[in-house]
Amino acid sequence: MSVTGVSDSLGGSSSASSSPQITGVNERTLSPEETEKLGRDQVLVSRFKQEKLEADAQKNWDLFYKRNTTNFFKDRHWTTREFEELKNCREVQGQKLVMLEAGCGVGNCIFPLLEEDLNIFIYACDFSPRAVEFVKKNILYCPERCMAFQCDLTKDDLLDNVPVETVDVVTLIFVLSAIHPDKMQTALEHLYKVLRPGGIVLFRDYGLYDHAMLRFKSGNKLGENFYVRQDGTRSFFFSREYLAALFHKTGFESLVNEYVLRETVNKKEGLCVPRVFLQSKFRKPSLL
Incomplete structure (x- = not known):
């Protein structure tokens, strides 16, 4: 295991602070109380409601951005520290990174990158049309350096907006967890098409037994490690094995696939909560 000190991308109050993170291949150990709680929670949301949640998925995320506008998530200034590929994934010196x-x-990842790296072009897509509009209205949005478009990764063809095998790096940060598990494979297949041979997917998302998973009350479970929030948005919690199987089936090679364990302390409320993320790097095989 190794220890570093980067914050996650979730919104939070200024009264919260985080311990250094620990990375490794072992999942978090549950307390007896946590094990009992998860064991009791076996009742699933009805099939009718699950089908409605799937049908309303885009609407629910659009409403999320209508309520929170650009104020919910923090800017991700940590991405280049955690993912050095955003700086060095160029085949020749001076090459523009795509x-x-x-x-x-709303652009919490792309705008810090555009400010930091002048030799980068970013395609940016989101499920929510409202989120895409927020990106386009940002003062830093420049069509010569960034192209934002609405896209459902589970059914829309990225090739309508991104040329085949032209992307060096795909960032998939707190995104796959919001997609129904039955459709995750399709989303990865679409990403695979636009990545060049040797291109890399940089992944960070909710890990198994994260505090957010343990907070769900009875009646919110959709399936194994899959839950619905009060606002209708959904969240899946990944194990290393589950994620690796998804990517390997699509044709990717594993480079890194580790849990990130940390504790977040809310001084105002006197709470210390365990956070678990999965941070991974997968590569599309190079041509022989």
């Missing part, structure tokens, strides 16, 4: 931010939200 990136796809899959699930760009």
Whole structure:
């Protein structure tokens, strides 16, 4: 295991602070109380409601951005520290890096990158039309350096907006967890098409037994490690094995696939909560 000190991308109050993160291949150990709680929660949301949640998925995310506008998530200034590929994934010196931010939200990842790296072009797509509009209205949005478009990764063809095998790096940060598990494979297949041979997917998302998973009350479970929030948006919690199987089936090679364990302390409320993320790097095989 190794220890570093980067914050996650979730919104939070200024009264919260985080311990250094620990990375490794072992999942978090549950307390007896947590094990009992998860064991009791076996009742699933009805099939009718699950089908409605799937049908309303885009609407629910659009409403999320209508309520929160650009104020919910923090800017991700940590991405180049955690993912050195955003700086060095160039085949020759001086080459322009072409990136796809899959699930760009309101631009919390892309705009810090555009400010930091002048030799980068970013395709940015999101499920929510409202989120895409927020990106386009940002003062830093420049069509010569960034192209934002609405896209459902589970059914829309990225090739309508991104030329085949032209992307060096795809960032998939807190996005795949919002997609129904039955459709995750399709989303990865679409990403695979636009990545050049040797291109890399940089992944960070909710890990198994994260505090957010343990907070769900009875009646919110959709399936194994899959839950619905009060606002109708959904969240899946990944194990290393589950994620690796998804990417390997699509044709990717694993480079890194580790849990990130940390504790977040809310001083105002006197709470210390365990956070678990999965941080991974997968590569599309190079041509022989």
